[in-house]
Amino acid sequence: MHSSDPADADVNRAPLVNHELEIAMPKFVIEREIPGAGQLSERDLKAISQKSNKVLSKLGPQVQWLQSYVTGDKVYCVYIAPNEEMVLEHARQGEFPANRVSQITAVIDPTTAE
Incomplete structure (x- = not known):
């Protein structure tokens, strides 16, 4: 099924x-x-x-925290930001580790197979 919604056109942004x-x-x-x-x-x-929210409010609306997944010894966070440097700045100001930052290039789910 193809969506005509422009928001669906580029799922990594x-x-x-x-x-x-x-x-x-x-x-x-x-x-x-x-x-x-x-x-x-x-x-x-x-x-x-x-x-995290306090730091985000200082950085302005260009950096947004969408959600995080907590596991045994790691937390995986999903952010919207203009670049990796802004993500790292959030980590620095909040004194959070950021061991790896990866830009999302695609999002897939079970409907991708349709």
Whole structure:
């Protein structure tokens, strides 16, 4: 099934409205090595999220945190940002590890096979 929605045309970029212009921004996956991440309490995760949001508010709307996946000893975060340097700046200011930053080039799911 083909979508005529322009937003579906480039799944590795997300629209970001800036000064009334729609600009496509790259998405990144950040791998953060955090020993014991999977054992962090809800309170700990909330505090980390609040710290991240505080840094994001300083960096401005061009850097957006979409979601994170917490595993045993790592956290994988998905961000929209103009470039890798802005992702790393967020990590630096928040004192978060950013062991690997990879730009997303495509997104696939079960419907890709259709």
